[in-house]
Amino acid sequence: MTETASPTGPRTLAIPPRPPDLQGIPVGERRAIVVGASSGMGAALVRQLAREGYQVAALARRAGELETLKAELEPVARAAGGAVTVRAVDASDAGAAPAMFEELVLGLGGLDLFIYAAGVMPKLERTEYPTDKDLSVLDVNCAGLVAWGNLAAHLFTTQRRGTLVGISSIAGDRGRKGFPVYCASKAFMNTYLEALRNRLSEVDVHVCTIKPGFVDTAMTQGMKGLFWLISAEEAARQILSAARKRVNTRYVPGRWFFVGTTIKLIPSFVFRKLNF
Ligand SMILES: NC(=O)c1ccc[n+]([C@@H]2O[C@H](COP(=O)([O-])OP(=O)(O)OC[C@H]3O[C@@H](n4cnc5c(N)ncnc54)[C@H](OP(=O)(O)O)[C@@H]3O)[C@@H](O)[C@H]2O)c1
Secondary structure (H helix, E strand, C coil): CEEECCCCCCCEEECCCCCCCECCECHHHCEEEEECCCCHHHHHHHHHHHHCCCEEEEEECCHHHHHHHHHHHHHHHHHCCCEEEEEECCCCCCCCHHHHHHHHHHHHCCCCEEEECCCCCCCCCCCCCCHHHHHHHHHHHHHHHHHHHHHHHHHHHHHCCCEEEEECCHHHHCCCCCCHHHHHHHHHHHHHHHHHHHHHHHHCCEEEEEEECCEECHHHCCCCCCCCCEEHHHHHHHHHHHHHCCCCEEEECCCHHHHHHHHHHCCHHHHCCCCC
């Protein structure tokens, strides 16, 4: 509090505005890394975090997109007491991850929230079995998550606090004809994230698995027959809400829970007749 002179009378005490208290998250605990942040849900998550006054580091391969995002968000973030840092990196380069992670955590002054939003799903014909393409999906969706997720898990274990979020997919609930390796990569994510959640629960660190349905991003551009499509911004809002409520697994939007639960119950001999 500071003392100021009032033009109309005696000196009064000016009470500084209270910093925004975001769902109980203190200002000093708003430090986040988002991997896969140059477009889609990752970029929307960075936008929301910047608006909320986070110190947020946005990572992806396309430096140009990241710089554009930073330029857009800098005034918003600064006004809210936060900042946006960007780094161009290939998340599947496991060798590059430790040094960059350490540099970012030092720069942010700590870490409270880690989000892995990087993912690829190349177009695939039903008759195609392209090993190179398939292995590149595993590199980003699985190896990248492990490379970065392990670093976040280790740090959060040491400090006994933090939240780790992985964006998986409803596609991981069953093996579909259309995208065998993409589905398998998301099933890997689900199991890896569940195992981390079980381990880290011992030190009160939360791990949240997100299973989106259809979200309007570059990944779904040109796809036919999409339904219940939501914007990346709406998905980001629901993702952060689930993470803050310490939800274990959240379908986004929530109605996909019924689809996920139903398709898991369909017997294999019936499921293979469906045109997924
Ligand atoms: N859209 C949907 O309907 C939907 C549904 C279920 C699940 N998902 C999942 O949601 C996640 C986000 O996807 P999105 O829909 O937001 O699509 P998107 O706009 O294509 O975003 C994908 C992000 O991943 C980044 N990325 C890809 N490869 C990378 C790499 N090697 N290193 C670092 N970053 C990499 C991309 O950035 P760069 O290309 O710049 O590297 C981009 O920022 C993905 O895991 C996806 O599988 C999406």
